[in-house]
Amino acid sequence: DVYEKGTLTEFKNWYGNSSTFYGQFKNKTNPIVGNHEYEGNAAPGYFSYWDNIPHYYSYNDAGWHFIALDSTSQYGQLTPGTAQYDWLENDLRTNTQPCTLAYFHHPTFSIGPNGDTTRMNPIWSLFNTWGVDLVLNGHDHDYQRWLPLDANGNPSPTGVTEFVVGTGGHGVQNFVRTDGRVVKQIGTVPEGIGALKLALGAGSATYEFKNGSGVQDSGSVSCAPSSSDSNTCAVKSPYCVGIRASDTRRTSFS
Numbered sequence: 366d367v368y369e370k371g372t373l374t375e376f377k378n379w380y381g382n383s384s385t386f387y388g389q390f391k392n393k394t395n396p397i398v399g400n401h402e403y404e405g406n407a408a409p410g411y412f413s414y415w416d417n418i419p420h421y422y423s424y425n426d427a428g429w430h431f432i433a434l435d436s437t438s439q440y441g442q443l444t445p446g447t448a449q450y451d452w453l454e455n456d457l458r459t460n461t462q463p464c465t466l467a468y469f470h471h472p473t474f475s476i477g478p479n480g481d482t483t484r485m486n487p488i489w490s491l492f493n494t495w496g497v498d499l500v501l502n503g504h505d506h507d508y509q510r511w512l513p514l515d516a517n518g519n520p521s522p523t524g525v526t527e528f529v530v531g532t533g534g535h536g537v538q539n540f541v542r543t544d545g546r547v548v549k550q551i552g553t554v555p556e557g558i559g560a561l562k563l564a565l566g567a568g569s570a571t572y573e574f575k576n577g578s579g580v581q582d583s584g585s586v587s588c589a590p591s592s593s594d595s596n597t598c599a600v601k602s603p604y605c606v607g608i609r610a611s612d613t614r615r616t617s618f619s
Contacts, residue, residue: 368535371402376414395424395433399470399503403439421449423456429565430462432497434469436485444487453488457495463568464588467492468501472529474518476540476547477505490516492525498588499570501561503531506538507552508559508574510582520546526586530561530574549574549582556581 368375381388396418402411412418420435420442435442435449442449457465471482473489482504492500493516508531513524531538537557540550551557551574559576574582 371410373410373413376410397433397469398435406439425462428463430460430465432467436469436471443484465497466499467497471504472502475505475529476542476544477507478538478541479505497525500525500527502529505529506531506536507557508532509547510549512546532557532559534558
């Protein structure tokens with residue numbers, strides 16, 4: 366949410382172009398759409414700025430499988446029998462990467478003023494069925510790191526770890542409730558304006574949430590790949606960290 370309404374004018378003014386602001390990273394950004402981009406049932410500014418990128422897609426890099434989804438109610442494809450849901454189920458079923466990260470705008474679980482996004486429950490269940498490791502969300506303007514949760518939202522060492530990182534500067538929102546499943550929460554100015562850095566390696570993701578005062582949260586999440594995935598770069602493992610041309614494929618459907 367680096368703009369108020371995701372019009373093309375606001376994208377150009379606030380996201381920027383090839384020499385200003387976040388626009389300098391456009392050619393290496395894989396975006397997802399959220400509620401700010403939609404006006405009615407259309408998001409023309411977003412799709413124009415991002416060259417008509419699909420609503421949802423996936424790609425691989427360095428042993429990780431990335432899934433980008435449209436979580437908006439306007440798009441409304443979050444249940445069995447809809448195109449996005451059925452695509453996601455097949456994408457997860459056929460994924461061969463040892464680690465998986467999904468990202469979309471609306472968090473399934475949140476203690477911020479927007480609360481839980483219950484329409485995401487069927488998607489969350491799919492994530493648990495097929496071993497998704499990390500989920501990244503925005504929407505609430507704060508930072509939240511949750512315990513790994515199973516399909517029913519119960520803490521589980523084999524569950525999915527959710528991060529809510531709506532800390533890009535569009536105001537900071539404080540929390541409206543507490544939840545014992547939240548490990549770390551930051552939501553007051555200026556602490557709640559910052560960025561999450563992820564270092565995705567073979568078998569784990571190391572994270573740091575940093576603001577103007579320094580690192581406020583850090584640690585790692587294991588994605589527990591099989592032993593056959595533990596080769597080193599010295600023997601040309603496909604899971605070495607770094608960009609490999611063969612691992613940057615994007616499969617997409619709109």
